[in-house]
Amino acid sequence: MKQLCIAMVGLPGRGKSTVCSKLAEGLEQEGLRVRIFNNGDLRRSLLGKDSACPEFYDPANSTGRFQREKIMLMNLEAARRFFIDGGQVAILDATNVSRPRRALLERKLVEYPILFVECINNDPDLLEAGIQRKTKLPEFNGLSAEEAVRSFRRRIQYYEQIYAPLSDEYNLVKLDSLNNRILGERIHDVPYYNSIRDILVSDWVRSLFLARHGESFFNVEERIGGDSGLTEKGRAQARALAEHFRDTEIPYVFTSPRCRSAQTVEPLRRLKPETAVISLPELDEIDVGVCDSMRYVDIRRAMPREFMKRAKDKYHYIYPGGEGYVTLKERVDHGLKKALFLSGNLPGVLIVGHQAVNRMILSLFLFRRTEDVPYIYIPQNQYFRIVSTQREKLFKLVRFMPEA
Numbered sequence: 001m002k003q004l005c006i007a008m009v010g011l012p013g014r015g016k017s018t019v020c021s022k023l024a025e026g027l028e029q030e031g032l033r034v035r036i037f038n039n040g041d042l043r044r045s046l047l048g049k050d051s052a053c054p055e056f057y058d059p060a061n062s063t064g065r066f067q068r069e070k071i072m073l074m075n076l077e078a079a080r081r082f083f084i085d086g087g088q089v090a091i092l093d094a095t096n097v098s099r100p101r102r103a104l105l106e107r108k109l110v111e112y113p114i115l116f117v118e119c120i121n122n123d124p125d126l127l128e129a130g131i132q133r134k135t136k137l138p139e140f141n142g143l144s145a146e147e148a149v150r151s152f153r154r155r156i157q158y159y160e161q162i163y164a165p166l167s168d169e170y171n172l173v174k175l176d177s178l179n180n181r182i183l184g185e186r187i188h189d190v191p192y193y194n195s196i197r198d199i200l201v202s203d204w205v206r207s208l209f210l211a212r213h214g215e216s217f218f219n220v221e222e223r224i225g226g227d228s229g230l231t232e233k234g235r236a237q238a239r240a241l242a243e244h245f246r247d248t249e250i251p252y253v254f255t256s257p258r259c260r261s262a263q264t265v266e267p268l269r270r271l272k273p274e275t276a277v278i279s280l281p282e283l284d285e286i287d288v289g290v291c292d293s294m295r296y297v298d299i300r301r302a303m304p305r306e307f308m309k310r311a312k313d314k315y316h317y318i319y320p321g322g323e324g325y326v327t328l329k330e331r332v333d334h335g336l337k338k339a340l341f342l343s344g345n346l347p348g349v350l351i352v353g354h355q356a357v358n359r360m361i362l363s364l365f366l367f368r369r370t371e372d373v374p375y376i377y378i379p380q381n382q383y384f385r386i387v388s389t390q391r392e393k394l395f396k397l398v399r400f401m402p403e404a
Protein backbone atom coordinates (compact mmCIF):
# COMPACT_ATOMS: atom_id res chain seq x y z
CA MET A 1 0.00 0.00 0.00
CA LYS A 2 1.38 3.38 -0.98
CA GLN A 3 1.50 6.05 1.66
CA LEU A 4 2.18 9.75 1.35
CA CYS A 5 2.56 12.73 3.61
CA ILE A 6 1.53 16.10 2.17
CA ALA A 7 2.98 18.99 4.16
CA MET A 8 1.59 22.46 3.56
CA VAL A 9 3.86 25.49 3.52
CA GLY A 10 2.86 29.14 3.60
CA LEU A 11 2.28 32.24 5.66
CA PRO A 12 -1.00 32.55 7.58
CA GLY A 13 -4.06 33.46 5.51
CA ARG A 14 -2.76 32.09 2.19
CA GLY A 15 -5.55 29.55 1.74
CA LYS A 16 -3.69 26.46 3.00
CA SER A 17 -6.66 24.98 4.87
CA THR A 18 -8.90 25.44 1.85
CA VAL A 19 -6.38 23.58 -0.30
CA CYS A 20 -6.18 20.82 2.35
CA SER A 21 -9.92 20.28 2.38
CA LYS A 22 -9.96 20.18 -1.42
CA LEU A 23 -7.19 17.59 -1.44
CA ALA A 24 -8.87 15.49 1.24
CA GLU A 25 -12.22 15.52 -0.54
CA GLY A 26 -10.72 14.76 -3.96
CA LEU A 27 -8.47 11.95 -2.73
CA GLU A 28 -11.22 10.37 -0.63
CA GLN A 29 -13.31 10.26 -3.77
CA GLU A 30 -10.49 8.19 -5.25
CA GLY A 31 -11.15 5.71 -2.45
CA LEU A 32 -8.08 6.67 -0.40
CA ARG A 33 -7.93 6.96 3.38
CA VAL A 34 -7.00 10.58 4.04
CA ARG A 35 -6.72 12.65 7.21
CA ILE A 36 -5.84 16.26 7.88
CA PHE A 37 -3.68 17.11 10.90
CA ASN A 38 -4.10 20.78 11.66
CA ASN A 39 -1.58 22.40 14.02
CA GLY A 40 -3.70 25.52 14.49
CA ASP A 41 -6.74 23.53 15.64
CA LEU A 42 -4.61 21.49 18.04
CA ARG A 43 -2.96 24.64 19.39
CA ARG A 44 -6.33 26.32 19.92
CA SER A 45 -7.76 23.28 21.71
CA LEU A 46 -4.70 22.90 23.97
CA LEU A 47 -3.67 26.49 24.60
CA GLY A 48 -6.70 28.55 23.57
CA LYS A 49 -6.27 32.25 24.09
CA ASP A 50 -2.82 31.75 25.67
CA SER A 51 -1.46 31.32 22.17
CA ALA A 52 -3.35 34.21 20.58
CA CYS A 53 -0.98 37.05 21.43
CA PRO A 54 1.49 37.87 18.64
CA GLU A 55 4.58 37.44 20.87
CA PHE A 56 3.78 33.74 21.07
CA TYR A 57 5.00 33.63 17.44
CA ASP A 58 8.13 35.72 17.93
CA PRO A 59 11.01 33.48 16.76
CA ALA A 60 13.04 34.91 19.66
CA ASN A 61 10.46 33.68 22.19
CA SER A 62 11.80 30.26 23.18
CA THR A 63 8.71 29.27 25.21
CA GLY A 64 6.41 29.94 22.27
CA ARG A 65 8.78 28.15 19.92
CA PHE A 66 8.94 25.14 22.21
CA GLN A 67 5.15 24.94 22.52
CA ARG A 68 4.59 25.23 18.79
CA GLU A 69 7.17 22.54 18.12
CA LYS A 70 5.51 20.31 20.70
CA ILE A 71 2.18 20.69 18.91
CA MET A 72 3.81 19.87 15.61
CA LEU A 73 5.39 16.73 17.10
CA MET A 74 2.04 15.65 18.54
CA ASN A 75 0.49 15.91 15.10
CA LEU A 76 3.42 14.07 13.50
CA GLU A 77 2.93 11.30 16.03
CA ALA A 78 -0.78 11.18 15.22
CA ALA A 79 0.06 11.06 11.49
CA ARG A 80 2.49 8.20 12.10
CA ARG A 81 -0.23 6.27 13.99
CA PHE A 82 -2.63 6.97 11.15
CA PHE A 83 -0.14 5.41 8.70
CA ILE A 84 0.36 2.37 10.95
CA ASP A 85 -3.43 1.92 11.06
CA GLY A 86 -3.52 1.80 7.26
CA GLY A 87 -4.04 5.49 6.46
CA GLN A 88 -2.80 6.41 3.00
CA VAL A 89 -2.49 10.18 2.81
CA ALA A 90 -1.74 12.34 5.85
CA ILE A 91 -2.04 16.06 5.22
CA LEU A 92 -0.15 18.31 7.63
CA ASP A 93 -1.92 21.64 7.72
CA ALA A 94 0.56 24.09 9.23
CA THR A 95 2.75 26.99 8.13
CA ASN A 96 6.04 25.00 8.00
CA VAL A 97 7.70 28.17 6.72
CA SER A 98 11.23 27.67 8.04
CA ARG A 99 13.84 25.27 6.67
CA PRO A 100 14.73 23.81 10.10
CA ARG A 101 11.04 23.08 10.70
CA ARG A 102 10.80 21.24 7.39
CA ALA A 103 14.05 19.38 8.04
CA LEU A 104 12.66 18.22 11.39
CA LEU A 105 9.51 17.05 9.72
CA GLU A 106 11.53 15.05 7.15
CA ARG A 107 13.60 13.44 9.90
CA LYS A 108 10.54 12.43 11.89
CA LEU A 109 8.74 10.92 8.90
CA VAL A 110 11.77 9.53 7.14
CA GLU A 111 10.03 6.27 6.10
CA TYR A 112 7.34 8.10 4.11
CA PRO A 113 7.58 10.21 0.96
CA ILE A 114 6.75 13.85 1.65
CA LEU A 115 5.28 16.29 -0.82
CA PHE A 116 5.60 19.93 0.21
CA VAL A 117 2.85 22.18 -1.15
CA GLU A 118 3.55 25.88 -0.81
CA CYS A 119 0.57 28.25 -1.04
CA ILE A 120 1.47 31.63 -2.46
CA ASN A 121 -1.02 34.46 -2.67
CA ASN A 122 0.00 38.04 -2.25
CA ASP A 123 -3.16 39.73 -3.46
CA PRO A 124 -3.48 42.57 -0.93
CA ASP A 125 -7.27 42.55 -1.05
CA LEU A 126 -7.52 38.87 -0.35
CA LEU A 127 -4.94 39.03 2.38
CA GLU A 128 -6.98 41.73 4.02
CA ALA A 129 -10.14 39.67 3.60
CA GLY A 130 -8.36 36.57 4.95
CA ILE A 131 -7.19 38.52 7.99
CA GLN A 132 -10.74 39.73 8.62
CA ARG A 133 -11.94 36.13 8.50
CA LYS A 134 -9.20 34.80 10.80
CA THR A 135 -9.79 37.46 13.40
CA LYS A 136 -13.36 36.20 13.84
CA LEU A 137 -11.95 33.02 15.44
CA PRO A 138 -12.80 32.58 19.15
CA GLU A 139 -9.14 33.03 20.13
CA PHE A 140 -9.57 36.74 19.39
CA ASN A 141 -12.67 37.13 21.57
CA GLY A 142 -12.16 39.94 24.00
CA LEU A 143 -10.20 42.08 21.51
CA SER A 144 -11.81 44.82 19.50
CA ALA A 145 -11.90 44.23 15.72
CA GLU A 146 -8.93 46.62 15.20
CA GLU A 147 -6.89 45.05 18.00
CA ALA A 148 -7.51 41.58 16.58
CA VAL A 149 -6.41 42.67 13.10
CA ARG A 150 -3.29 44.38 14.50
CA SER A 151 -2.45 41.30 16.51
CA PHE A 152 -2.87 38.96 13.56
CA ARG A 153 -0.77 41.20 11.29
CA ARG A 154 1.99 41.16 13.89
CA ARG A 155 1.78 37.38 13.97
CA ILE A 156 2.24 37.27 10.19
CA GLN A 157 5.29 39.55 10.49
CA TYR A 158 6.90 37.10 12.90
CA TYR A 159 6.33 34.27 10.44
CA GLU A 160 7.78 36.41 7.66
CA GLN A 161 11.02 36.69 9.61
CA ILE A 162 11.64 32.96 9.31
CA TYR A 163 9.92 32.30 5.97
CA ALA A 164 12.11 30.45 3.48
CA PRO A 165 10.22 29.56 0.28
CA LEU A 166 10.56 25.98 -0.96
CA SER A 167 13.68 25.50 -3.04
CA ASP A 168 15.70 22.32 -2.58
CA GLU A 169 13.08 20.01 -1.08
CA TYR A 170 12.97 16.63 -2.82
CA ASN A 171 9.27 16.80 -3.80
CA LEU A 172 7.65 20.19 -4.04
CA VAL A 173 4.82 22.12 -5.64
CA LYS A 174 4.46 25.88 -5.53
CA LEU A 175 0.85 26.87 -5.95
CA ASP A 176 -0.77 30.21 -6.67
CA SER A 177 -3.61 29.48 -4.27
CA LEU A 178 -5.85 32.22 -5.58
CA ASN A 179 -5.75 31.21 -9.24
CA ASN A 180 -5.07 27.51 -8.66
CA ARG A 181 -2.02 27.68 -10.89
CA ILE A 182 1.16 25.65 -10.49
CA LEU A 183 4.09 28.06 -10.32
CA GLY A 184 6.79 25.42 -9.97
CA GLU A 185 7.09 21.71 -9.25
CA ARG A 186 9.73 19.08 -8.64
CA ILE A 187 8.45 15.55 -8.30
CA HIS A 188 10.60 12.47 -7.74
CA ASP A 189 8.66 10.05 -5.69
CA VAL A 190 5.03 10.99 -5.02
CA PRO A 191 2.28 8.38 -5.11
CA TYR A 192 -1.10 9.62 -6.40
CA TYR A 193 0.53 12.72 -7.92
CA ASN A 194 -1.57 12.70 -11.11
CA SER A 195 -4.68 12.96 -9.03
CA ILE A 196 -3.18 15.47 -6.57
CA ARG A 197 -2.02 17.79 -9.35
CA ASP A 198 -5.40 17.74 -10.98
CA ILE A 199 -7.10 18.59 -7.68
CA LEU A 200 -4.68 21.45 -7.03
CA VAL A 201 -5.43 23.13 -10.34
CA SER A 202 -9.21 22.65 -10.16
CA ASP A 203 -11.55 25.41 -9.14
CA TRP A 204 -13.55 24.00 -6.29
CA VAL A 205 -17.09 25.25 -6.15
CA ARG A 206 -18.99 22.92 -3.82
CA SER A 207 -22.40 24.52 -4.17
CA LEU A 208 -22.85 28.09 -5.30
CA PHE A 209 -26.23 29.76 -5.62
CA LEU A 210 -26.21 32.64 -8.06
CA ALA A 211 -29.29 34.88 -7.96
CA ARG A 212 -30.11 38.25 -9.44
CA HIS A 213 -31.63 41.01 -7.34
CA GLY A 214 -35.42 41.30 -7.35
CA GLU A 215 -37.23 43.65 -9.69
CA SER A 216 -36.20 47.30 -9.22
CA PHE A 217 -38.03 50.50 -10.16
CA PHE A 218 -35.44 51.09 -12.87
CA ASN A 219 -36.07 47.59 -14.26
CA VAL A 220 -39.75 48.47 -14.71
CA GLU A 221 -38.85 51.74 -16.41
CA GLU A 222 -36.16 49.97 -18.47
CA ARG A 223 -33.53 52.36 -17.18
CA ILE A 224 -29.97 51.20 -16.77
CA GLY A 225 -27.49 51.77 -13.95
CA GLY A 226 -28.66 53.96 -11.06
CA ASP A 227 -29.36 52.78 -7.57
CA SER A 228 -33.11 52.37 -7.34
CA GLY A 229 -34.76 50.15 -4.74
CA LEU A 230 -37.03 47.15 -5.18
CA THR A 231 -40.66 47.34 -6.35
CA GLU A 232 -43.37 45.49 -4.45
CA LYS A 233 -42.85 42.57 -6.84
CA GLY A 234 -39.09 42.74 -6.22
CA ARG A 235 -39.68 42.59 -2.47
CA ALA A 236 -41.97 39.58 -2.93
CA GLN A 237 -39.17 37.89 -4.95
CA ALA A 238 -36.74 38.63 -2.13
CA ARG A 239 -39.12 37.09 0.42
CA ALA A 240 -39.64 34.04 -1.79
CA LEU A 241 -35.87 33.61 -2.14
CA ALA A 242 -35.42 33.65 1.64
CA GLU A 243 -38.33 31.23 2.12
CA HIS A 244 -36.86 28.91 -0.50
CA PHE A 245 -33.60 28.69 1.48
CA ARG A 246 -35.28 28.36 4.89
CA ASP A 247 -33.92 24.84 5.45
CA THR A 248 -30.66 25.25 3.52
CA GLU A 249 -27.45 26.13 5.24
CA ILE A 250 -26.18 29.41 3.79
CA PRO A 251 -22.98 30.38 5.62
CA TYR A 252 -22.13 33.32 3.34
CA VAL A 253 -24.04 35.73 1.15
CA PHE A 254 -22.22 38.16 -1.13
CA THR A 255 -23.94 41.22 -2.49
CA SER A 256 -22.93 44.22 -4.55
CA PRO A 257 -22.84 47.68 -2.99
CA ARG A 258 -26.12 48.58 -4.78
CA CYS A 259 -29.29 49.00 -2.80
CA ARG A 260 -31.29 46.53 -4.97
CA SER A 261 -28.84 43.76 -4.16
CA ALA A 262 -28.80 44.54 -0.42
CA GLN A 263 -32.61 44.79 -0.28
CA THR A 264 -32.95 41.40 -1.97
CA VAL A 265 -30.91 39.81 0.80
CA GLU A 266 -32.79 41.55 3.62
CA PRO A 267 -35.49 38.87 4.25
CA LEU A 268 -32.83 36.15 4.20
CA ARG A 269 -30.70 38.11 6.64
CA ARG A 270 -33.68 38.33 9.01
CA LEU A 271 -34.46 34.63 8.62
CA LYS A 272 -30.83 33.54 9.12
CA PRO A 273 -29.08 35.95 11.45
CA GLU A 274 -26.03 33.64 11.61
CA THR A 275 -25.34 34.07 7.88
CA ALA A 276 -22.43 36.41 7.10
CA VAL A 277 -23.50 39.00 4.53
CA ILE A 278 -20.59 40.67 2.74
CA SER A 279 -20.80 43.40 0.14
CA LEU A 280 -18.07 43.24 -2.53
CA PRO A 281 -17.38 46.20 -4.82
CA GLU A 282 -16.18 43.73 -7.48
CA LEU A 283 -19.75 42.46 -7.83
CA ASP A 284 -21.11 45.91 -8.66
CA GLU A 285 -23.20 46.11 -11.84
CA ILE A 286 -21.59 47.24 -15.10
CA ASP A 287 -20.81 50.96 -15.00
CA VAL A 288 -22.75 52.48 -17.90
CA GLY A 289 -20.86 55.79 -17.73
CA VAL A 290 -22.63 58.71 -19.41
CA CYS A 291 -25.70 56.54 -19.98
CA ASP A 292 -26.39 56.09 -16.29
CA SER A 293 -30.12 56.22 -15.47
CA MET A 294 -31.11 56.48 -19.16
CA ARG A 295 -33.69 54.24 -20.79
CA TYR A 296 -32.55 52.06 -23.69
CA VAL A 297 -34.95 54.02 -25.97
CA ASP A 298 -33.42 57.31 -24.82
CA ILE A 299 -29.94 56.05 -25.73
CA ARG A 300 -31.14 54.94 -29.16
CA ARG A 301 -32.66 58.39 -29.74
CA ALA A 302 -29.97 60.62 -28.20
CA MET A 303 -26.86 58.59 -29.09
CA PRO A 304 -27.74 56.49 -32.15
CA ARG A 305 -24.08 55.85 -33.07
CA GLU A 306 -23.33 54.49 -29.60
CA PHE A 307 -26.49 52.41 -29.66
CA MET A 308 -25.52 50.87 -33.01
CA LYS A 309 -21.97 50.21 -31.92
CA ARG A 310 -23.23 48.29 -28.90
CA ALA A 311 -25.78 46.35 -30.92
CA LYS A 312 -23.01 45.29 -33.34
CA ASP A 313 -20.58 44.02 -30.71
CA LYS A 314 -22.13 44.05 -27.27
CA TYR A 315 -19.29 42.15 -25.61
CA HIS A 316 -16.52 44.53 -26.67
CA TYR A 317 -18.52 47.75 -26.52
CA ILE A 318 -17.44 50.09 -23.71
CA TYR A 319 -19.85 52.78 -22.49
CA PRO A 320 -18.25 56.26 -22.74
CA GLY A 321 -16.91 56.95 -19.27
CA GLY A 322 -17.88 53.48 -18.10
CA GLU A 323 -17.28 49.77 -18.64
CA GLY A 324 -18.09 47.04 -21.12
CA TYR A 325 -18.45 43.29 -20.66
CA VAL A 326 -14.88 42.96 -21.87
CA THR A 327 -13.53 45.21 -19.10
CA LEU A 328 -15.92 43.80 -16.51
CA LYS A 329 -14.41 40.36 -16.80
CA GLU A 330 -11.31 40.91 -14.70
CA ARG A 331 -13.12 42.60 -11.84
CA VAL A 332 -15.93 40.03 -11.70
CA ASP A 333 -13.48 37.09 -11.87
CA HIS A 334 -11.67 38.66 -8.97
CA GLY A 335 -14.95 39.15 -7.06
CA LEU A 336 -15.89 35.50 -7.49
CA LYS A 337 -12.43 34.32 -6.39
CA LYS A 338 -12.63 36.62 -3.42
CA ALA A 339 -16.07 35.25 -2.47
CA LEU A 340 -14.88 31.64 -2.76
CA PHE A 341 -11.69 32.38 -0.85
CA LEU A 342 -13.53 34.20 1.91
CA SER A 343 -16.06 31.43 2.31
CA GLY A 344 -13.27 28.86 2.54
CA ASN A 345 -14.95 27.00 -0.34
CA LEU A 346 -17.84 26.01 1.93
CA PRO A 347 -20.97 24.75 0.22
CA GLY A 348 -24.03 27.01 0.23
CA VAL A 349 -22.55 30.33 -0.83
CA LEU A 350 -25.15 32.70 -2.26
CA ILE A 351 -24.27 35.58 -4.55
CA VAL A 352 -26.98 38.15 -5.22
CA GLY A 353 -25.68 39.96 -8.25
CA HIS A 354 -26.86 41.79 -11.33
CA GLN A 355 -27.66 40.99 -14.91
CA ALA A 356 -24.28 41.78 -16.49
CA VAL A 357 -22.27 40.60 -13.47
CA ASN A 358 -24.11 37.28 -13.30
CA ARG A 359 -23.58 36.74 -17.02
CA MET A 360 -19.86 37.12 -16.50
CA ILE A 361 -19.87 34.69 -13.56
CA LEU A 362 -21.90 32.19 -15.56
CA SER A 363 -19.55 32.48 -18.51
CA LEU A 364 -16.88 30.85 -16.34
CA PHE A 365 -18.98 27.71 -16.04
CA LEU A 366 -21.03 27.65 -19.25
CA PHE A 367 -19.63 26.99 -22.67
CA ARG A 368 -20.74 30.10 -24.52
CA ARG A 369 -19.10 31.95 -27.36
CA THR A 370 -17.89 35.36 -26.20
CA GLU A 371 -20.43 37.15 -28.42
CA ASP A 372 -23.27 35.25 -26.72
CA VAL A 373 -22.26 35.99 -23.14
CA PRO A 374 -24.00 39.42 -22.94
CA TYR A 375 -27.30 37.73 -23.82
CA ILE A 376 -27.33 34.92 -21.25
CA TYR A 377 -30.80 34.73 -19.72
CA ILE A 378 -30.79 36.01 -16.12
CA PRO A 379 -34.30 35.79 -14.61
CA GLN A 380 -35.33 37.35 -11.32
CA ASN A 381 -37.50 34.50 -10.05
CA GLN A 382 -34.89 31.74 -10.52
CA TYR A 383 -31.33 31.20 -9.47
CA PHE A 384 -28.48 29.08 -10.81
CA ARG A 385 -27.05 26.31 -8.68
CA ILE A 386 -23.47 25.55 -9.65
CA VAL A 387 -21.23 22.71 -8.54
CA SER A 388 -17.81 22.52 -10.11
CA THR A 389 -15.17 20.24 -8.65
CA GLN A 390 -12.67 17.89 -10.20
CA ARG A 391 -15.30 15.12 -10.07
CA GLU A 392 -18.62 16.83 -10.45
CA LYS A 393 -20.12 19.47 -12.68
CA LEU A 394 -23.67 20.52 -12.05
CA PHE A 395 -25.55 23.44 -13.46
CA LYS A 396 -29.18 23.95 -12.67
CA LEU A 397 -31.67 26.77 -13.03
CA VAL A 398 -34.02 26.58 -10.03
CA ARG A 399 -37.32 28.44 -9.75
CA PHE A 400 -38.15 29.90 -6.34
CA MET A 401 -41.24 31.90 -7.35
CA PRO A 402 -43.86 30.73 -9.84
CA GLU A 403 -44.25 33.73 -12.12
CA ALA A 404 -41.42 35.78 -13.62
Ligand code: F6P
Nearest residue numbers: 223224225285286288354355356
Ligand atom coordinates in the same frame (compact mmCIF):
# COMPACT_ATOMS: atom_id res chain seq x y z
O1 F6P B 1 -31.36 46.64 -16.70
C1 F6P B 1 -30.71 46.28 -15.56
C2 F6P B 1 -29.21 46.22 -15.73
O2 F6P B 1 -28.66 45.61 -14.60
C3 F6P B 1 -28.53 47.56 -16.01
O3 F6P B 1 -28.19 48.30 -14.88
C4 F6P B 1 -27.36 47.14 -16.84
O4 F6P B 1 -26.82 48.19 -17.59
C5 F6P B 1 -27.97 46.08 -17.69
O5 F6P B 1 -28.89 45.41 -16.88
C6 F6P B 1 -27.01 45.08 -18.27
O6 F6P B 1 -27.64 44.31 -19.26
P1 F6P B 1 -27.41 44.65 -20.81
O7 F6P B 1 -25.94 44.50 -20.99
O8 F6P B 1 -28.17 43.57 -21.53
O9 F6P B 1 -27.86 46.03 -21.12
